[in-house]
Amino acid sequence: MTNINQNKAQSSQKPAANQRGSARLAAVQALYQMDVARAPLDEVLAEFAVYRLGMEVDGDEYRPADEGYFQLIVKGVFNHQVIIDKAIEQATEGKWNLKKLDTTVRAILRCSVFEMIYRAEVPSGVILREYLDIADAFFENEEVRFINGVLNAISKKRDSFDVDSF
Numbered sequence: 001m002t003n004i005n006q007n008k009a010q011s012s013q014k015p016a017a018n019q020r021g022s023a024r025l026a027a028v029q030a031l032y033q034m035d036v037a038r039a040p041l042d043e044v045l046a047e048f049a050v051y052r053l054g055m056e057v058d059g060d061e062y063r064p065a066d067e068g069y070f071q072l073i074v075k076g077v078f079n080h081q082v083i084i085d086k087a088i089e090q091a092t093e094g095k096w097n098l099k100k101l102d103t104t105v106r107a108i109l110r111c112s113v114f115e116m117i118y119r120a121e122v123p124s125g126v127i128l129r130e131y132l133d134i135a136d137a138f139f140e141n142e143e144v145r146f147i148n149g150v151l152n153a154i155s156k157k158r159d160s161f162d163v164d165s166f
Contacts, residue, residue, distance in 0.1 A: 022065035024111060024130050025137075026053060027073035031107035034078075041078050045071060076114045084113045087161070091153035104138050108147055116154050117161055124155040 030044045039047075053065045077084060085098050088109050098106060112131035115122055128151050135144045154161075 019064055019066040020069050021130055021133075022053075023067070023070035023073065025134055026065050026070050027077070027111050028104070028107045028134055030070070030074050031077060031110060032103055035103050035107065041074070045074060073111050073114060076118055077110045080114060080118065081110065084110050084117065087113050087117060087154060088150060091150045102143065105135075105143055105147060108135055108138075109150055112147075112151055113154055116151070116158055120158075124158055127151070128155065 026048055030048055033039055034041065034044050048070065049067060053067055053070065088098055089096075101109075108131055112127055115127045116124065119127075128148070131151065132144060132148055135147045
C-alpha cells in the first residue's frame, strides 16, 4: 500500500522547472504590485507566500511555485535594481526611459535581467523563453518584440557583463 501512495504523491508533484516558471510569473506580479501600490517588499513577499503561490484568488488559480526562487528573484531585483536598470538602459542604447515603460514590461525586464546577470547557472535560452512566455500572456507583438530585443542584447554580453562597471 505504501508504494501506491508514494507513486501517487510522486506523480502529483509538479516538476521543478514548472514551479520555477510559476515563481517567475509570481515575481513579475509581485514587482508590479510593489510598483503600482508602493507596497513594501516584506509585505508583498508575505502576501504571495500566504495567499497567492499555489492558491486561488478571485477565481484565478495560482499554480504551485518554487517559493525560494520567487523570493530570490524579487529580493534580487529589489537589492540590485540600480544595476539592473542601468543594464536595461544600456541595452536600449538610452532610447527608452525606463520610468515611462508600461509597469508590467518594466517588471518583466527587471526579473529577466536579474536572472541574466546574477543567475549564471540558468541558461540564457531558458530565461528568454520563460519571460517571453510571460510577456505573451500580457501583451501583443510590440511589447514582446521590445522585451525580446532587450534580453537578446543583454544575453550577448552575459559572459562579459561587469556589474562593477556601473
